[in-house]
Amino acid sequence: MDPLVLGAVVAAFTILVLFSGVSVAAGLLIVSAGFLIVFDGFGSMELLPELFFGKLDNFALLSIPMFIIMGAAISSTRAGADLYEALERWLTRVPGGLVVSNLGACALFAAMSGSSPATCAAIGKMGIPEMRKRGYPDGVAAGSIAAGGTLGILIPPSVTMIVYGISTETSIGRLFLAGVVPGLLLVALFMAWSIFDTWRQGAGDTALGRVRYSWAQKFEVLPRVLPFIAIILGVLYALYGGVATPSETAAVGALLCVLVAVIIYRLYNPAALWAVLRDSTRESVMILFIIGAAGVFSYMLSSLFVTQAIAEWIGALDVNRWTLMIAINLFLLVAGFFLPPVAVILMSAPILLPIVVSAGFDPYWFAVILTINMEIGLITPPVGLNLYVINGIAPDISLKTILKGSMPFVFCMVLAIVILSVFPGLVTGLPNVIMGPAIQ
Template structure:
């Protein structure tokens, strides 16, 4: 069939000339629907867009974005880093390992990777460089650990995947805990082993003796955020509230922490956070709606069925097909933003995954693990540009070089979760 080729070429052409991704997806999808159904395309298009966005669970997305933006306007990121240093200073490479710990917790606060890179990186990188850490350790630890926010709940990508795939967002949040913690531990272990082999990259901690009183005082600056995380996620996991309801309480709690506890925002600051959250949420939702138009066209001409049939018909073992899919996703992630990748590839790949006998919940976790690699690899790796923006003394080229070994660590862990799906599904099955 020539029509799908024309549609895909149109999509790639619009992206190549710099069109907004939502416009490229919507226009190419409408073109395909018009070629397939004529003027009815102008009925199917709006119906697809509205059908994608008309979801109660999707309300959690702008609310969690708002929650993260309120907390990003407070000293929580800085306090998390200082608390991690107070508790981990005895480790060789403690500042870099503390960066991983702080980013993991901040990921549970914000759900957006670039927020963690900006909040933690602006504090951690200058301190590491001042204490003699190598520039590659400083940059790589921040950029790679900032991606943990994509997997550790409340994760915005998991919310998007749940909306596209109809998998429970609460189950996805539970499923993201073990892989998220495993990835944080893998990054920390890599850093620890690396500085043992190359001690010149991370001088030992030199400073005042840290007492237990100092450690407890360090927690005083973050207990509000930790309590909010525990309340929001506890309400979801216990079944007391849906993700959307818990997100509403989380946004309100973050507002109270930012305005009344830390006094970080005045009226103008509140309006700025509201405006930024609306722009981010609006952009994501617009991409999701237009990508649904494109996805509905692909379903109409049975592209997912063709892909499934072609791959299953190769007689390759399921594990080989999965690794092939992972390599394709990693490659696409280097060229396409995370939101677009989820909403475009999920309708195509999910039928293949279910045909091979795998759980859609597991695939959502694996897909987001892929996206964690995507946000730290050029040319679309947003974490790279975010760190460059908050730490101008770092060159973009050395930031890119610094993440290479961390990409291998993440890809190795991705393969483990691909080959052993039960690891990702253990906690959700236990909770059920």
């Protein structure tokens, strides 16, 4: 069978299996085992355990559970509420200040946790009821938090960036730096739209009158926020100052976050600490299971010459490189509608990266573009994880309303992709300044 036709058959079966309701990792293993048995015989099954665990034999993978523990420790405290309250007090005079405060809190919390659902839940529990109480439309309140939560997979430290770095053998430290400016760009675009939309509708604080805080009240809340910001800065310094590797830095960050949660937020209860470790272990095992299964899936595609055929076919296309990039973006966008970011990265990045690099694009720039596409998938159906998280927080707000409120932020993300395509230096500039030009 022609490898391209076989690739189409593999893709169709993969979609059918994943839509059957099985987990992503189990689905990838089922498809991989099935096609290997059909084309290589049962003897190929002897390789599966070695392939699966070989993919997990990577010291850099230790950073994933450590960063997840950071996020879980922070999520188990009032850190999200404190971030929200601090920014709300300082930005109360800005038109649409409450929405801007929530987006700023999402950005900071995302930097601490690296998790989109955790960011949505932590900030949304406080922010959505408060915005609705102040007269903001339900769509604005819910959509802004859903969009702000997506920043968790772009602003460092980001678990998805770690997964991309491992699957493509690119520098994790450079990937983290590459996400900083685009992350801030998205925050700025989100805030600009929120201010304009609130002013246009005459909603929220502009209609009901803003709550005023004294300087004492503004400074009162800062001590509860500064330790976490110090941890972020400390982690970044350790990583880029040559003090520690990403895995070692993640371990120190996790320990510091747990200590802050215990000392400042009095998380003394053993049951609460156990919940942090339990939830972190569950999420870590899920991600690592997908990584191992994706390794088997990649081997299957390679052994059947599907990967090589796709790369050769795309490379032979006589099209402008930007036409190629638009096609890749559309593919990633559709894939993100149905699959979680980690699965899309593990399945597509090793295939797409050589094609992207041969077309003259920077691999770290592509990582950011890919991640923004995955962010769009988090707030668009049918999967749209953040939409369901918000619906769980505010069940009386319909999914249709949440989706409608999120759509302007989807256009902000598309605009960000266009801006980063016109000015790629926004992605590559900071890594090149701090770490020197990348060796292609």
